[in-house]
Amino acid sequence: MRRLASTLLALGLATGPAAGLVIVDGGVAAAHDVLERTSPAAGTTVDRMPQTVKLTFSEEPLDIGTQVVVSGPGGPVSSGAPKIDGRDVTQAVSPSSPAGDYTVSYRVTSDDGHPVTGTFGFHATVGLDGSTATAGPSVHVSPDSAGADEAKGSPFVPILLTIIGTVVLLAIAGYLLLRGREADQRA
Numbered sequence: 001m002r003r004l005a006s007t008l009l010a011l012g013l014a015t016g017p018a019a020g021l022v023i024v025d026g027g028v029a030a031a032h033d034v035l036e037r038t039s040p041a042a043g044t045t046v047d048r049m050p051q052t053v054k055l056t057f058s059e060e061p062l063d064i065g066t067q068v069v070v071s072g073p074g075g076p077v078s079s080g081a082p083k084i085d086g087r088d089v090t091q092a093v094s095p096s097s098p099a100g101d102y103t104v105s106y107r108v109t110s111d112d113g114h115p116v117t118g119t120f121g122f123h124a125t126v127g128l129d130g131s132t133a134t135a136g137p138s139v140h141v142s143p144d145s146a147g148a149d150e151a152k153g154s155p156f157v158p159i160l161l162t163i164i165g166t167v168v169l170l171a172i173a174g175y176l177l178l179r180g181r182e183a184d185q186r187a
């Protein structure tokens with residue numbers, strides 16, 4: 001009985017804060033600015049390298065610590081600081097940006113104060129410098145880049161974890177109650 005009680009205590013200590021954290025995290029995630037769309041769109045091929053890369057978020061990001069790094073076959077091509085205009089964050093690129101595969105890594109400050117980061121890729125068939133490249137299977141889009149998926153998936157996992165945690169604790173409480181009754185009957 002004593003061992004069981006200490007097990008329960010350990011379990012409570014382990015799951016309690018985790019469950020609390022999960023609930024807090026779930027609530028906060030709803031206020032997060034989520035990347036809604038980009039131009040060029042993630043994983044697509046554009047005929048011509050655009051002069052700017054645009055990211056549109058679900059809400060207006062704060063004008064703090066905004067970073068958009070556009071990297072092409074020859075390295076980073078971001079030109080100047082990113083501009084926030086409402087929900088849009090625009091990053092200009094160098095006029096000598098070549099054709100090829102591009103990766104865009106961004107970091108904005110959500111209006112709830114949290115950083116929102118991610119990466120996406122696209123392919124430019126013709127560069128701003130006039131060079132050309134062939135789109136192949138080399139356009140990589142990282143799985144965490146799709147902001148929409150993140151928004152859909154995140155609320156369910158915390159809820160599921162909370163349910164599992166509650167069920168486990170109820171089962172242990174029920175077991176302890178039964179054990180207590182048996183002990184009473186024996187006494």
Ligand SMILES: [Cu+2]
Nearest residue numbers: 028032112114
């Ligand atoms: Cu947040």
